[in-house]
Amino acid sequence: MKALVYHGPGKRSWEEKPKPTIQEATDAIVKIAKTTICGTDLHILKGDVATVTDGRILGHEGVGVVEEVGQGVSSFRKGDRVLISCITSCGKCDACKKGMYSHCAKGGWILGNTIDGTQAELVRIPFADGSLYRVPAGADEAALVMLSDILPTGFECGVLNGQVKPGDSVAIVGAGPVGLAALLTAQFYSPAEIILIDMDENRLGVSRKLGATQVVNGTDGKAVAKVMALTGQKGVDVAIEAVGIPATFDICQDIVTAGGHIANVGVHGKSVALKLEKLWSHNVTITTRLVDTVTTPMLLKTVTSGKLQPRQLITHEFRLDEIMKAYDTFGNAAKEKALKVLVQGE
Ligand SMILES: NC(=O)c1ccc[n+]([C@@H]2O[C@H](COP(=O)([O-])OP(=O)(O)OC[C@H]3O[C@@H](n4cnc5c(N)ncnc54)[C@H](O)[C@@H]3O)[C@@H](O)[C@H]2O)c1
Numbered sequence: 545m546k547a548l549v550y551h552g553p554g555k556r557s558w559e560e561k562p563k564p565t566i567q568e569a570t571d572a573i574v575k576i577a578k579t580t581i582c583g584t585d586l587h588i589l590k591g592d593v594a595t596v597t598d599g600r601i602l603g604h605e606g607v608g609v610v611e612e613v614g615q616g617v618s619s620f621r622k623g624d625r626v627l628i629s630c631i632t633s634c635g636k637c638d639a640c641k642k643g644m645y646s647h648c649a650k651g652g653w654i655l656g657n658t659i660d661g662t663q664a665e666l667v668r669i670p671f672a673d674g675s676l677y678r679v680p681a682g683a684d685e686a687a688l689v690m691l692s693d694i695l696p697t698g699f700e701c702g703v704l705n706g707q708v709k710p711g712d713s714v715a716i717v718g719a720g721p722v723g724l725a726a727l728l729t730a731q732f733y734s735p736a737e738i739i740l741i742d743m744d745e746n747r748l749g750v751s752r753k754l755g756a757t758q759v760v761n762g763t764d765g766k767a768v769a770k771v772m773a774l775t776g777q778k779g780v781d782v783a784i785e786a787v788g789i790p791a792t793f794d795i796c797q798d799i800v801t802a803g804g805h806i807a808n809v810g811v812h813g814k815s816v817a818l819k820l821e822k823l824w825s826h827n828v829t830i831t832t833r834l835v836d837t838v839t840t841p842m843l844l845k846t847v848t849s850g851k852l853q854p855r856q857l858i859t860h861e862f863r864l865d866e867i868m869k870a871y872d873t874f875g876n877a878a879k880e881k882a883l884k885v886l887v888q889g890e
């Protein structure tokens with residue numbers, strides 16, 4: 545079969561690989577119908593993720609058709625159409641029993657990381673019963689691809705951890721796919737204000753269409769002053785960090801109001817200075833989280849009913865054998881005006 549393979553920092557190729565086979569009774573083999581590229585795949589290509597080694601097939605998102613199941617898989621059989629979660633869950637370990645699938649003793653984020661991923665014609669999914677979801681009849685499968693990672697990430701790490709409530713003022717720093725997923729799902733709770741902060745005018749324009757009440761371009765380094773002005777110098781109840789650099793976490797520390805929440809979503813590669821001299825007396829909560837995908841069944845219902853419409857995040861479409869080109873487009877997101885690229889198998 546063909547697959548997108550990582551060969552060390554800056555090197556990727558579309559090449560022939562052996563077809564995956566069942567290794568454990570709880571495995572399933574899935575034929576990829578649709579996949580996409582994540583910001584995290586770009587982090588990997590920069591060499592930021594040390595666990596990914598030469599020869600690894602990338603990708604942790606997708607929808608497909610079950611080709612084969614091991615004897616221990618009870619919920620799926622050949623021919624079932626399935627959504628693949630970016631998080632693999634055994635369902636039995638202490639972390640899984642707590643609903644913290646991201647820290648599953650035998651799973652967690654392994655796809656396209658420590659085992660081969662979804663940017664291929666076929667993928668092996670360990671613990672298939674806990675890691676796949678049945679595609680509802682008549683569902684828009686392109687929209688469902690957004691449920692593998694970005695929607696549960698924006699929702700769980702941003703909106704739920706940030707405790708967004710009706711009437712709240714919310715600021716989301718970073719209008720990439722993850723920040724926009726937080727924007728879409730924050731609206732379940734009817735906050736009064738949602739302010740999106742980015743440096744990309746196109747993404748800020750998309751944010752307005754998707755429900756942002758205000759947008760702030762932070763290119764001039766004045767994002768904090770602008771957010772304070774928009775909130776009558778009070779600051780926001782919830783500040784969601786969806787970039788992953790010190791500058792944007794700093795913005796969150798400077799705009800959160802007393803009693804508020806900073807919900808970190810971004811993957812950080814450097815330490816960030818905690819402004820405890822200011823925050824200690826402000827009754828502020830800071831949370832971190834690796835997405836658990838524990839809300840996927842709920843989000844699946846909201847997408848199926850049309851309440852949540854993540855298809856709006858797809859800006860480009862490619863065939864699976866054009867995935868090298870899809871990477872070029874996604875890697876130049878600002879110039880190409882790209883958000884999510886949909887990559888279609890046969
Ligand atoms: N916690 C988790 O489980 C989890 C899961 C998936 C992704 N992530 C992380 O979430 C983050 C966002 O993901 P994404 O795919 O949306 O990334 P992205 O790179 O597409 O989006 C980041 C956005 O931040 C903007 N930005 C950069 N610097 C800025 C600045 N100084 N001020 C304002 N805006 C700035 C960029 O213009 C871009 O639009 C990444 O760090 C990603 O690795 C975390």
Ligand SMILES: [Zn+2]
Nearest residue numbers: 582583584693
């Ligand atoms: Zn991802």
Ligand SMILES: [Zn+2]
Nearest residue numbers: 634637640648
């Ligand atoms: Zn587990």
